[in-house]
Amino acid sequence: MLFNSLTFVVFFAVVVTAYWSIRSWNARKNLLVVASYIFYGAWNPPFAALLFSTTAMDFWLGRQMAKAEGRRSRRAWLVGSVCMNLSMLGFFKYGNFLLQNFQWLLARIGIIYQPPHLDILLPVGISFYTFHSLSYTLDIYRGVLKPTKSLRDFILAVSFFPQLVAGPIVRAGDFLPQLVRPPGLRAGQFLWGLLLMTLGLFEKIVLADTMLSGSADRIFGYAGPLVALDSWLGVMAFAGQIFFDFAGYSTCAIGAALCLGFHLKDNFRFPYAAIGFSDFWRRWHISLSTFLRDYLYIPLGGNQVRPVRAATNLVIVMFLGGLWHGAAWTFVVWGLLHGSYLVVERVVRALFENKEWTNNLATRLFAGFATYAAVCIAWVFFRASDFTIAARMLHGMFGGHAHGDAILSTREMLQITLVTAGMILVHWTLRDSNIETAVMRLPGWIVTTAWALMACAIILTQGSSNAFIYFQF
Amino acid sequence: MPLSTSNFKRRLRLPRLFFRKPTQLESVHGGPPLEYERPIPSIPWRGITVVVVLIVIAVTCAWEFYCRSIGYGPTLNDNEDLWTMARWRVKPESVVIIGDSRAWFDLDLDEVQKGLGKRPIQLAMGGSCVYPVLAELANDENFHGTIICSIVPRLFVAPPGTPPMQNAEKAVRRCHTQTPAQRASQYLAMPLEEHVAFLKQEEVNLEELLKRLPIPNRSYAQVPPRLPPYFGTLDRERRARMIEECARPGSELARTIQQIWLPLFTPPPPPTYIPKEEFGKKMGAAIEARFHDVAAAVQKLRARGGKIVFVRFPHSGGLKALEDRETPRAGIWDRVIKDTGAPGIYYEDYPELSGFNCPEWSHLSAGDSVEFSKRLVPHLRKALQM
Numbered sequence: 001m002l003f004n005s006l007t008f009v010v011f012f013a014v015v016v017t018a019y020w021s022i023r024s025w026n027a028r029k030n031l032l033v034v035a036s037y038i039f040y041g042a043w044n045p046p047f048a049a050l051l052f053s054t055t056a057m058d059f060w061l062g063r064q065m066a067k068a069e070g071r072r073s074r075r076a077w078l079v080g081s082v083c084m085n086l087s088m089l090g091f092f093k094y095g096n097f098l099l100q101n102f103q104w105l106l107a108r109i110g111i112i113y114q115p116p117h118l119d120i121l122l123p124v125g126i127s128f129y130t131f132h133s134l135s136y137t138l139d140i141y142r143g144v145l146k147p148t149k150s151l152r153d154f155i156l157a158v159s160f161f162p163q164l165v166a167g168p169i170v171r172a173g174d175f176l177p178q179l180v181r182p183p184g185l186r187a188g189q190f191l192w193g194l195l196l197m198t199l200g201l202f203e204k205i206v207l208a209d210t211m212l213s214g215s216a217d218r219i220f221g222y223a224g225p226l227v228a229l230d231s232w233l234g235v236m237a238f239a240g241q242i243f244f245d246f247a248g249y250s251t252c253a254i255g256a257a258l259c260l261g262f263h264l265k266d267n268f269r270f271p272y273a274a275i276g277f278s279d280f281w282r283r284w285h286i287s288l289s290t291f292l293r294d295y296l297y298i299p300l301g302g303n304q305v306r307p308v309r310a311a312t313n314l315v316i317v318m319f320l321g322g323l324w325h326g327a328a329w330t331f332v333v334w335g336l337l338h339g340s341y342l343v344v345e346r347v348v349r350a351l352f353e354n355k356e357w358t359n360n361l362a363t364r365l366f367a368g369f370a371t372y373a374a375v376c377i378a379w380v381f382f383r384a385s386d387f388t389i390a391a392r393m394l395h396g397m398f399g400g401h402a403h404g405d406a407i408l409s410t411r412e413m414l415q416i417t418l419v420t421a422g423m424i425l426v427h428w429t430l431r432d433s434n435i436e437t438a439v440m441r442l443p444g445w446i447v448t449t450a451w452a453l454m455a456c457a458i459i460l461t462q463g464s465s466n467a468f469i470y471f472q473f
Numbered sequence: 474m475p476l477s478t479s480n481f482k483r484r485l486r487l488p489r490l491f492f493r494k495p496t497q498l499e500s501v502h503g504g505p506p507l508e509y510e511r512p513i514p515s516i517p518w519r520g521i522t523v524v525v526v527l528i529v530i531a532v533t534c535a536w537e538f539y540c541r542s543i544g545y546g547p548t549l550n551d552n553e554d555l556w557t558m559a560r561w562r563v564k565p566e567s568v569v570i571i572g573d574s575r576a577w578f579d580l581d582l583d584e585v586q587k588g589l590g591k592r593p594i595q596l597a598m599g600g601s602c603v604y605p606v607l608a609e610l611a612n613d614e615n616f617h618g619t620i621i622c623s624i625v626p627r628l629f630v631a632p633p634g635t636p637p638m639q640n641a642e643k644a645v646r647r648c649h650t651q652t653p654a655q656r657a658s659q660y661l662a663m664p665l666e667e668h669v670a671f672l673k674q675e676e677v678n679l680e681e682l683l684k685r686l687p688i689p690n691r692s693y694a695q696v697p698p699r700l701p702p703y704f705g706t707l708d709r710e711r712r713a714r715m716i717e718e719c720a721r722p723g724s725e726l727a728r729t730i731q732q733i734w735l736p737l738f739t740p741p742p743p744p745t746y747i748p749k750e751e752f753g754k755k756m757g758a759a760i761e762a763r764f765h766d767v768a769a770a771v772q773k774l775r776a777r778g779g780k781i782v783f784v785r786f787p788h789s790g791g792l793k794a795l796e797d798r799e800t801p802r803a804g805i806w807d808r809v810i811k812d813t814g815a816p817g818i819y820y821e822d823y824p825e826l827s828g829f830n831c832p833e834w835s836h837l838s839a840g841d842s843v844e845f846s847k848r849l850v851p852h853l854r855k856a857l858q859m
Contacts, residue, residue: 001654006661008654042654174509191518210680224746254511263511405745406694411686439514448521452528459533461679462672 001042003197003252004205011039016259025182032156032260039161040125047123050088055158057084058133062140062147062154074141081137085130093127095120097327125165127324131291132158136172138295145173153179162256166249168267168287175262183261195439195451196255202454203248205461211419212241215412220383220393225404231396233408235376237416238383240423243272246285266434272375272424273431275367276349277341280375288324292317311346315339325382330390334381341374372424540671544718544726548706549666550674551599551713553647554659559711560648562594565615571606572623574599575786577713578705578836580621581846588850589619589859595711597623598640600700602631604767605641609648610779611770617778619857624783624809626800627738632759663709676703698736702729704833720838722830730833734792740799764812771813782856783809783817787826787845792834816856823852 001008015035022028041048058081065077090098099115106113136154139145148154157175158164219226219234226234250267257264267287274280281289293302300313315336322335352358377394384390396404408416430438439447549555563569568591570576576597586592596606603622610616631637647655666672675681690696704719704726719726743752771781785806788796802819810817820826825848829841837845853859 005654005658006665007657010661042657043652045653186513188513188515188518191522192513194522206679210678210683214680224744258511258513263509265509265511406691407696409690409694409696410688411683414688415683434512436512436514439516444516444521447516448524448528451521452525452532455525455529456532457679459529460536460671460682462674 001039003249003256004201007042011035012256012259019260020185028182029152029156029179032160033152036156036159036161036164040159040164043124044121050123051129051159052155054085054088054130054133055155056151057081058137058158059147059151059154062137065137065140066147078137078141081134085134089126089130092120092122094323094327128167128169129158129164131169131288132163132172135169135291135295139171139173145176148172148176150179160257160262162253162260162262163264166246166253167285168250168253168264169291170264170287171291174265178262185261189261190259193255193258193260196258197252198255198451198454198458199435200248200250200252200255201458203244203251206454206457207419207423208241208244208248210461211415212237212244215408215416216241216383218407220385220389222405222407225392225401226396227401227404227406228397228399229413230404230406230408231393231401232376233413233416235380235383235393235397236420239272239372239376239379240416240420242379242382243268243423269434270427270431272372273368273427274371274375275364276371277338277345277374280371281338281342288321292321296320307346311343314342314346318342328385330381330384330387333387333390334378337378337381341378368428537669537671540677544716545670545673545677545703546706546716547666547668547670548673549663549708549711550672551707551711552659552674553644554651554655555663555707555709555711556596556598556644557648557651557656558659558709559594559596560644563596563610563613563616563618565617567591567616567618568593568621569610569618570595570597570621570623571610572597572603572621572784573601573625573628574713575625575788575836576621576623576784577711578715579786579842579845580849581843582710582712584843584846584850585621585853588847588854589857591619593621597711598644599713600628600637601640601644602628602635602637603641604629604763604770605638605645607767608770609645611773614777617774618780620774620779620781621853622781622783624785624806626796626805627740629805629809630760630763630800632756673703675700699733700737701733701833702726704730705836714839714842715832715836720832720840722832724832727833730835731790731792734833734835735795738792738795738799764808767809768812771815775815780857781813781815782853783813783815784849784853785817785819785821787820787829787831787837788835789829789831790834792831818849818852818856823848826852 001011015031019028019031022031037048037051040051061077061081061084065074065081068074068077103113103115136145136147136157140147148157153176154172156179157170157172160170160175163170216234216238219230219237247268254264254266265287267285269283269286271280271283274283297313297317300316301309302313303310305313316339318335318339319332320335322331322333322338325331325334357363377397380390380393380397384393395401568585568589570580570585570593574597577595577599580593580595582593582595598606603624607620607622610620628637662672671677684699703716705713705715707713718724719730721727743749747755774781783806806817806819818826820829826845829837829845832838
């Protein structure tokens with residue numbers, strides 16, 4: 001079920017009404033479990049069974065781990081959980097990719113092997129719920145979480161519908177404590193939740209789908225050479241589209257959770273105002289970057305190792321982060337590019353540490369602009385379906401197609417420019433703040449007008465239930 | 474017991490809804506302390522929400538009245554979910570109409586039912602290539618019914634990756650992958666679309682309104698031609714009917730659409746990044762492949778008892794001159810009939826089918842479509858040996 005669909009509007013209204021009408025906390029939680037499975041099963045009912053089996057296995061493994069005595073035995077249970085989750089992810093998401101690469105490798109040594117094409121349907125949101133579930137056993141192993149006694153509560157923590165299919169990646173350790181005591185219905189919290197949902201839908205339906213996606217699709221789908229202006233605008237359109245699409249989903253999820261009395265952490269914090277790439281990853285898909293930091297980068301040694309080893313760790317983490325996004329080498333290159341950005345940034349920081357001029361406004365603005373440009377270049381690999389398209393785009397962006405084609409209309413160019421400029425302006429304005437503070441500071445009439453305008457724009461746009469980009473991951 | 478004045482005071486206090494200060498609890502967070510709690514802005518939420526709801530209702534009503542005042546009426550959106558609903562109604566022996574918007578507007582389901590004895594199922598799609606749907610029906614082992622297939626040459630030979638192919642492929646894909654949520658959304662959307670005029674996904678939405686802004690393009694920019702505005706309605710059986718305003722001879726809407734068809738039906742210049750000769754060869758190969766694929770699909774269908782008849786529907790004015798020049802009968806129509814061995818009805822061959830005038834050059838008015846269908850049915854019966 002998509003947030004931007006009529007089915008969800010009806011579903012959410014029914015769930016929220018029933019949820020707040022029921023007095024018993026246990027009954028409310030049962031209702032949320034049923035609602036979450038309906039929400040998920042509305043895509044493909046059999047996959048709800050897969051979701052349940054992953055959850056139940058991790059629940060059991062978590063209990064076994066807590067009961068186990070000795071580090072070795074705890075580690076064995078953890079390995080079991082990691083293998084179970086990653087093999088599931090590997091089979092559904094990477095099965096064909098691995099086979100194709102195996103075939104390619106054999107061909108390099110002269111063996112012709114034609115693997116069968118596995119007709120595997122990727123369960124929607126598998127990358128997200130696998131990580132929700134995995135965080136539980138990882139945290140039990142790390143000793144920061146005690147296993148819950150309630151299977152129902154754990155099922156709800158993994159499958160809570162607002163964050164189930166496209167994040168934020170809510171760790172069981174953050175969600176389970178919220179299931180201990182029932183939240184009260186508070187008007188401010190509920191209505192703020194609705195406003196966030198409106199904002200999220202506005203970002204998705206109006207800004208991502210209406211203002212930017214058409215241009216990005218046309219540019220990346222064009223088979224010929226493009227002039228630099230069109231190439232850059234196409235990439236900027238995609239940079240905006242993916243932000244509004246994904247941040248829109250996260251904002252909707254946070255809003256929907258608030259309407260039900262739950263608190264989810266921010267997943268985006270004005271990333272296009274980042275100064276440097278470590279800053280960017282503290283602002284973009286925060287739940288994934290902190291997941292990779294806590295469960296991969298730090299166990300690998302983090303910063304507490306020699307610089308070369310730390311740099312290698314960074315690249316490994318970003319390589320896996322890239323692969324997490326999709327089973328294609330273009331995603332891997334995207335991850336590696338970000339890994340190398342982070343390494344270069346460390347070197348630059350070490351070289352210019354304690355230099356006074358690095359803190360002046362002009363340097364910060366320049367660094368911010370350079371970060372945005374480099375992030376855009378990396379987006380080329382993320383969006384392009386193969387390296388031929390990526391190479392053609394990069395060639396165009398750097399003036400390689402002086403006599404290339406121009407395919408964007410003036411209207412599209414204006415849309416991309418205005419939306420991107422507005423987005424960057426808002427990000428820079430709020431980079432050290434948050435949306436709650438901004439809303440508190442604004443006069444009531446501006447909040448009212450902005451909310452009404454967003455709602456009217458959503459109705460006017462109608463939407464055609466385009467899926468969110470991150471569903472495919 | 475409260476005094477009457479207290480009620481009065483309470484009423485006086487109503488506007489304070491907007492300025493009500495949140496309680497201490499609300500301004501800190503929304504509930505009991507947890508490990509992580511989102512801050513909730515302390516602003517007068519109730520008052521703001523009331524005003525927002527009132528504004529949204531007012532704007533929506535105003536927009537609906539405005540859309541109706543400029544000629545829009547409630548109608549279903551033709552999307553892949555509506556098409557899927559129709560596709561699922563196809564039974565093994567059904568009569569099915571496939572093709573482009575001409576079969577969609579020009580065939581009256583009641584008349585075809587009277588003539589052929591079965592209610593036809595409308596699977597034609599505006600601006601689409603017929604091949605993906607024909608192939609899908611041919612590959613459906615259960616189907617051995619009758620197909621009435623419209624041919625518009627330019628759409629028939631549309632190469633893979635072009636909008637006519639993508640439209641049809643998208644619908645066919647949806648029919649096999651539709652989720653319960655998409656199906657539910659379609660059922661929820663239909664009653665709304667039948668009553669609200671502005672709910673037109675491809676017409677009165679923000680994107681389309683932006684497209685209509687008179688902003689000149691760069692002279693060398695290759696911008697796709699615009700699509701025609703709203704000129705027909707659709708019911709749950711996907712029967713399309715031209716609206717009165719467009720059907721009126723010489724109406725401004727009809728004239729506008731006529732001028733939109735011309736660039737749409739004019740072959741685009743070859744791409745700059747492929748040598749002309751190579752492009753010509755590629756297109757030729759793609760067209761040959763289409764003839765071959767269509768013939769194979771027809772053979773497959775007929776092998777299990779299915780029937781098919783190709784129909785060329787009326788078109789007129791400048792569009793007919795353009796089509797005759799760019800895609801002459803001998804080039805595509807005759808070849809399809811020859812390769813497939815299936816019967817064909819070319820409207821110009823029959824005086825009783827040729828006298829119709831298309832108000833916007835491409836489709837018949839709702840009234841004429843009934844008469845045309847009535848006259849077409851005997852030819853269909855004969856071609857299908859019914």
